[in-house]
Amino acid sequence: MATTVPPLGRTPLPGAREGRDPDRVIKRGPRRLPAEVVAATQRDRLYDGLVHTVAAKGYDNARVSDICQAAGVTRPAFYAQFEGKEAAFLATYRHGTTVVVRLMQAAYRDEGDWRSGARGALKVLLDVLAGVPAFATMAVVEVDAAGPAARRERDRLLAEFRQFFGGARPLxxxxxxxxxxxxxxxxxxxxxxxxxVAAGAVQRLPELLPVLTYFMVAPFLGPAEAAREAAAVDQGGVVTVAPCVRRPTDTH
Structure with a gap:
């Protein structure tokens, strides 16, 4: 059965859309949008542009001009939002991982016990990353190249995953x-x-759910019960995310 995850606060995961999404074109004319709306739109487009650029070129080779081109945003508009490439990467990473964690928390809360909740959260993580390969590459692989601040963010994120083991006690x-x-x-x-992800097998991540479920619960349930948990995994469920759209050619 397919599970559709609505974007939290109507904000899709960075990289789920193209930066030049026509729905976010800032049109010129007498009816100008408020400055804060323009800034928020440009920031979201830059999130998407950064994810696609870093995924395609690697963090080290991604230039600010490349990100701006992918986002359809000018360099002055970029620097009005971020101090530079590293700051933009950190902001995008924090924003995207917050969306992912909240989706995982929702799946965890929907279950009646920690083992089902942890499995549900893990399923969401695998499905969402598989659904937005560019974000998976940026946030899981290229984070290592983005400097010590990015790696500290990654370590903080992993520590936050302890919340999904609240009721677990080792045997x-x-x-x-x-x-x-x-x-x-x-x-x-x-x-x-x-x-x-590094091997280019992002879309096969959901296939790991049974083995990762076993690995996750075996210290708490024992091998036999962990095997039953892994066998009970519904491999047919899919989490859908906002699709990408064609790029127009305008830049604002």
């Missing part, structure tokens, strides 16, 4: 500090996702 005799165990599980899941 004895596993005498490991709870946070260490959770961080190890999250780190292993993240490393597996990163490997797939």
């Amino acid at each position: 004895p005799p596993l005498a490991v500090p709870h946070d260490v165990l959770i961080d190890s599980i999250v780190g292993g899941i993240y490393a597996t996702i990163r490997q797939q």
